[in-house]
Amino acid sequence: MLSELQEAFGFLFEKELIDEIASTGTLKKVSAGEKIIEIGDYVTGMPLLISGAIKILREDDDGDELLLYFLERGDTCAMTLNCCLGQTRSEIRAVAESDTTFVMVPISKMEEWTGKYKSWRNFVFESYHSRLSEMLETIDALAFLNMDQRLMRYLRDKAKINGDENIQSTHQQIAYDLHTSRVVISRLLKKLELDGRISLQRNQIKVIDL
């Protein structure tokens, strides 16, 4: 675990802190599509992402979903952070976007490290900063963009996060993430294909020019 932590967080944290993380945290591996945390769960720890990607989803009372943002290597979940400090339950769902490895740090260490390590404080602030920015972007998209533009943004992000221009996904799954219906996504995707911006196969979308 130490070497993986060193690789992903070495440039952020001093040796001493890395050692503390390694000795108190537990390494977890999850497969693509696996649920990591559910809305309403008590938050027991804070995940530090070593490899892979996680998508963070919001859900309303009717069970309707919306993708908030993706987390990548070196990220942590500010919403979780939030819950740790507030001792509240999770407001979001986290699902592995790809096969993912992360270190789970017990919340009891949070407060201690915040006082002890400046690098940890900066990391926590930086995480809040990133997450607020992502939320702002999500709000911009919802408020100012039409569905076709939101779809393009989504496809770009998805291709980038997975490092693959071929997106493995069904229209229905995209519809869930963007909180719309399958028919709408099929319609818009077909239009994008006619415009030569993507190409469509069953269960797969190839990004050409977005």
Place this chain on the structure above:
Amino acid sequence: MLSELQEAFGFLFEKELIDEIASTGTLKKVSAGEKIIEIGDYVTGMPLLISGAIKILREDDDGDELLLYFLERGDTCAMTLNCCLGQTRSEIRAVAESDTTFVMVPISKMEEWTGKYKSWRNFVFESYHSRLSEMLETIDALAFLNMDQRLMRYLRDKAKINGDENIQSTHQQIAYDLHTSRVVISRLLKKLELDGRISLQRNQIKVIDL
């Protein structure tokens, strides 16, 4: 200034920190409607709200606006916080919702206090927590609510923040905040009036039952 700080933040900060804030910060008073910070401005300090209320707005490239949330006494602006730490420009606009008093703290003190005062750290974290929650609510509203429900939520919030069931506002101003058109707001307000939930006068909306 000391007494006002004591009143608004005394239950949060130790005496020593209050004194530091009083000696390094500057007291500002702005009238309702006055702009406090503009998108793209460099952030020179962090505002601690003593009285009144501030509304935080987002704007896209076309100049279209969207209300993000309100700040009240005892709050600070996490977006500003964000900018201070990141040394970036403001991503939002802040406008006085009512006559407002606040203390502006120079950003240079931020880092110092974060290491020195646990109460300050907690305040900063708590601020991030609150703002993330507000952003989540904003996202929920955008993604899951229709315009009529968003309007009701807006009227409720506005009445609460101003402590007055009579809202002084034109339909056009509401339309800006919700990023829609005046006609749409007029239409929905009229419907709410017919349902007996509000009553309408020129430049004023009285909340009856929302």
Place this chain on the structure above:
DNA sequence: TAGGTACTGTAACACTTGTTACTGTGTAAG
């Protein structure tokens, strides 16, 4: 008091998105 301006009400229409329904096709299991 007259004229101008800001605000509100309303109709008619356009556009985007959501819904329903049905068809066809690729894929896996029996």
Place this chain on the structure above:
DNA sequence: CTTACACAGTAACAAGTGTTACAGTACCTA
């Protein structure tokens, strides 16, 4: 091979929201 099922394409329509246009009314100022 064939049956079943998940996935995708498409049309027709419904609903919500945005746009344009115009009329009426309150309010301010000359």
